Amino acid sequence: MSPGESDLTFLETARRCDYYGVKLHAARDVEGTEVNLTIAHMGIRVFHQFQCVSTFSWAKIRKLSFKRRKLLIKLHPENYQYYKETIEFLFETRNECKNFWKKCVEHHTFFRCIEVLPMKKTREGRFFSKGSAFRYQGRTQKQLIDYTREHRKRREPFTRPIKSGLSSSSNGRFSRPAFFDMTHPAYATVSERSVNLIGSGTMPSRNVP
Template structure:
């Protein structure tokens, strides 16, 4: 097997591993049951003892937010699998909740948005409500378009 074929084989195997690239965050549900939540390219995943119990795809999610230790997922009305339109998770502290929320915003923007508008940052007000975090990098679509436009026939990689 050539080195290039070995690299492709490794990437194909990693792509099929369910938990590859996923970082678990400990949380609890409204009944104080210990859970792990993670964010992936297709949405937010909920695990209990490393067993996937639920997936909230980006298409089903209307809004994600956090308030102190509480992380909220608001669902579209037609996609409700629950008796309510809001699912909440409780983290150990506000910082962990905010970190998970930021990761969700970044993943959603990267994988689901076509482009990101550059928003100028205003001066912070002394009494501001909520977070002003915005994803500022390229999206997946922008990266793919850039690679297609800048594609140049490259020499084959020689390994020693």
């Protein structure tokens, strides 16, 4: 298997793991059952006893809000017939609930919106606004895809060197790695040296021909 095929196999395996790249947030549902909420690219996922029991897609979520320690997820009624229109989860503290809500807003905006419009600051808004004024400020997924397509450069083909293991000799020194090309001009000014490690001999020395 080539290094490129190994990378693709790793990514293919990682994306199938439920817990890869996510952080669990402890909460309780309306019945008091302990659950863990995670935020992923597809939406909000609910875990119970290390099993994913529900997924609320970003496309099906109509509104996200929080009130004190309670997170409120409003769904489109035509998409979730087995759930109420509003799903509630209770966190331990208000700060935990607000932090999770902020992450949900960022992910929902990034994956669902075409662009993020700048907020207009007015004096009236400071006195009559309700709730948090937090908004996602950054590029959306569509903007990043468009930017990559417009500025994509043709990459030159290359072969990745395969790193061989470092074999130690009897005198406590390591042999030169196989992927170093010491005839390359970049090594012309490198003099022979060795770095002493505390309690572990020396690092490999570079001999310039």
